[in-house]
Amino acid sequence: MVSRQSPPTDRVVAVLDFMVARRGERFGLSELARGVGLAKPTCLGIVTALTRGGYLVHDAVTKAYGLGPALIAAGRAAQNDFTASALARPELVELSARYDTVCAASAVVGEQIMVLERTGPTRAAATIKVGQTYPFAPPVGLMYVLWGGDRALDEWLARPPTLPSRIDRAHLRQVVDECRERGYLVESLSPAGLRLHSLMAGVAAYDLPAQVRDLVGEMVSSLGERVYLGADLATRRRHPVSLIAAPTFDADGAQELVLTLYVGGALTGAEIARRGNALAAAADAVTEQVSGRRPTGWR
Template structure:
């Protein structure tokens, strides 16, 4: 990270980020200035320039601003540069429709887990959006390294985001079974549901207070992983958060992760049916990347 930050640029980013967090609302200059901690003249100059370029839209009647159409093309170009093609988005739409839930595609961008695309049923809101990112360090990010020994070793060597304990025997079993099946199943827990919401947008160096709180939520690598037959009868239902599978590039390296958000209880047979459809999508996306 560079120390040569630009305060004027930061102020522009603050306004865009604020409006992105409120995509259905419009704000006047006074409120924008107050909500972003800027002076009104500075804010007025920024939003005026952004509106002239189409990055914001100004309502001439009530003099409020919202995100503009130039950001649409900019976002599509950014996705294309990260290898999220229209064909990939269509595959996520197909997967989402097949299971009536949200399908997503994520990758490691600039050493952070970044959500590249998200497709869900009409009217659904999973509380995250494309472009959000999270620190890539234990215990977060296992699905991005699970299928590569070198990547897994490097990831485990990173400074953890929270204090950790590691059950090596269970982690070895998680690695072996997930590689055998080709997918990863994560349990849905109260702590897990809060984890990503707390970490979204955070830097890799978290405040000590937040580290302590997260340590109460999850403190073991692979703790949230569910292994079929691990608890009770195969007919028993288990609260499942997400099922994920790797996408590979032409170097035979994992490039992305495609995930199916579950958010409800499934039997082992139901988990397997969801995973089957997910892996078809993972294979198709791999082929689209020219991967193996």
């Protein structure tokens, strides 16, 4: 599937993003246009339409624009569609406090992966943000289909890749089977891999020029290669861990959310197991609260 860009729509989104990021503040047309990087006539057309729809308000005296009441209704509707993420927040808060780290809940929304909840220290706020998106196509997104059954996995593998990647199917099968049995995934990323992950944040699939995709693709390992297997964690040494992830399920037994506990350091196998089991227990609690159920069979 080829992504289709809509510059006019992108400009509307940019205005709303700018205002939401500065909620509580109001901006005149010139200031808003400079902040978003638009020409004043273009910005005026956008804010006029948004004001007419109630998404912005315009002060007749100060001539400043602020967020409007229509966003309240939109936000409530969106929250109702993501009940599981709201229920996950108390679980994530507890895990963040216990391990002094960032935790997040994310899911596939449309054609992208989106961060829906984020808890933990503010020092890492710049790296993980609510609303942050990633392309949902290989090599990004394995954990969002890993527990969803083989059909979901095969459909994801069939998507045109965001970046060139290799597939060692025998190894990937072992990763899938072990993670399903364990109930959580443990991933290690190199510093280069972490930078690549940051690069992909907010980048729509297929938007990178072909030469850039090929170059960056050389940094990408085989799918599942960054996931620790049981034999890896059985050794006594400490293991560099980027994150631990576990799934929640809806009433149909389909994978709904991924809860993530970020580590960013080296842990022993026993420490990894404690954190992984705690995260899986939190995910199970969310599944229970939404009257969900684990799949009865994987294949």
